[in-house]
Amino acid sequence: MTNSIHHSAKASHYDKDAESYDTFNEKNSRSTNQNIERILKKYKVKTVLDLTCGTGPQVFWLAKCGYKVTGSDINKRMLKVAKDKAKREKVEVKLLEGDMRTVKVGKFDAILTIFNAIGHLTKADFDKAMRNIKSNLSEGGIYVFDIFNLEYLLNDGAITKLTIDWQKTVGDTIFRDIQYSTIDQSGVLASYTTSYKQKGSGKAKISKSMQTLQIYTAKELSEMLTSNGFKVLHQCTVDGARFYNTKSDRILIVAKKNS
Ligand SMILES: C[S@@+](CC[C@H](N)C(=O)[O-])C[C@H]1O[C@@H](n2cnc3c(N)ncnc32)[C@H](O)[C@@H]1O
Numbered sequence: 001m002t003n004s005i006h007h008s009a010k011a012s013h014y015d016k017d018a019e020s021y022d023t024f025n026e027k028n029s030r031s032t033n034q035n036i037e038r039i040l041k042k043y044k045v046k047t048v049l050d051l052t053c054g055t056g057p058q059v060f061w062l063a064k065c066g067y068k069v070t071g072s073d074i075n076k077r078m079l080k081v082a083k084d085k086a087k088r089e090k091v092e093v094k095l096l097e098g099d100m101r102t103v104k105v106g107k108f109d110a111i112l113t114i115f116n117a118i119g120h121l122t123k124a125d126f127d128k129a130m131r132n133i134k135s136n137l138s139e140g141g142i143y144v145f146d147i148f149n150l151e152y153l154l155n156d157g158a159i160t161k162l163t164i165d166w167q168k169t170v171g172d173t174i175f176r177d178i179q180y181s182t183i184d185q186s187g188v189l190a191s192y193t194t195s196y197k198q199k200g201s202g203k204a205k206i207s208k209s210m211q212t213l214q215i216y217t218a219k220e221l222s223e224m225l226t227s228n229g230f231k232v233l234h235q236c237t238v239d240g241a242r243f244y245n246t247k248s249d250r251i252l253i254v255a256k257k258n259s
Helices: 018-025 027-042 057-064 076-089 123-135 158-162 218-227
Strands: 047-050 068-073 094-097 108-113 137-148 164-170 173-183 188-199 205-214 230-236 250-257
Touching (some): 018 076, 018 173, 027 057, 027 250, 047 057, 057 068, 057 076, 068 076, 108 123, 123 218, 158 173, 218 230, 218 250
Parallel strands (some): 047 108
Antiparallel strands (some): 137 250, 164 173, 188 205
């Protein structure tokens, strides 16, 4: 198989997904959010910066749990969905536009980048983002993030488990996403999606897209964190179960900023 080339995603990458993003993802984030909340409680966190907040699944969950939360994201449309939700649900959160590699927001007890968000960066850019995350963390602050587990996905046939066929109706509109993925040895996960949108009895609009994500083994992540001034405190699956190198599809890591 030829290797796919991976570039860091453009700011506009989620433009076409923003409208339907919550339709497919809101329910899926519940167990992850519960796990994150347990972690933040354990490390006595009070202030949280979600650097890839998107439409805000973690921001709103944690704000409702009493944390002081700021959300930032590179994509204007995802942020607009989050801002409209904050207004509608009367939740007090700060939401701003920013690139996780460069944005300076202040000093926080915890920083999050959840749901494979760092996969949108190249390895060199993730290194850069880690240094920026360090500069937005208070002394002893923690960085919590997740990503697909490369060691698992290179197992025979494991990649086919990422195939999806999701359908949901919102009002009079049917949304459907069909996706399959490939993986190469360098950790580039390429996903090919066909999206359908049908309003009422009108003609379905069909669009095709492809995206790549850089994914990692647990060992690679641990080495990158260490070389960027973090200490790995904990690793688990996204919903908090025990992480196995060859059996878990995603890894969630808690790393502490070294003083
Ligand atoms: C898969 S979504 C995850 C959003 C949210 N955390 C969730 O759990 O649904 C990835 C998000 O990362 C954002 N993103 C990608 N590259 C970024 C960058 N360089 N800086 C900040 N956000 C970025 C995208 O705009 C998108 O909103």
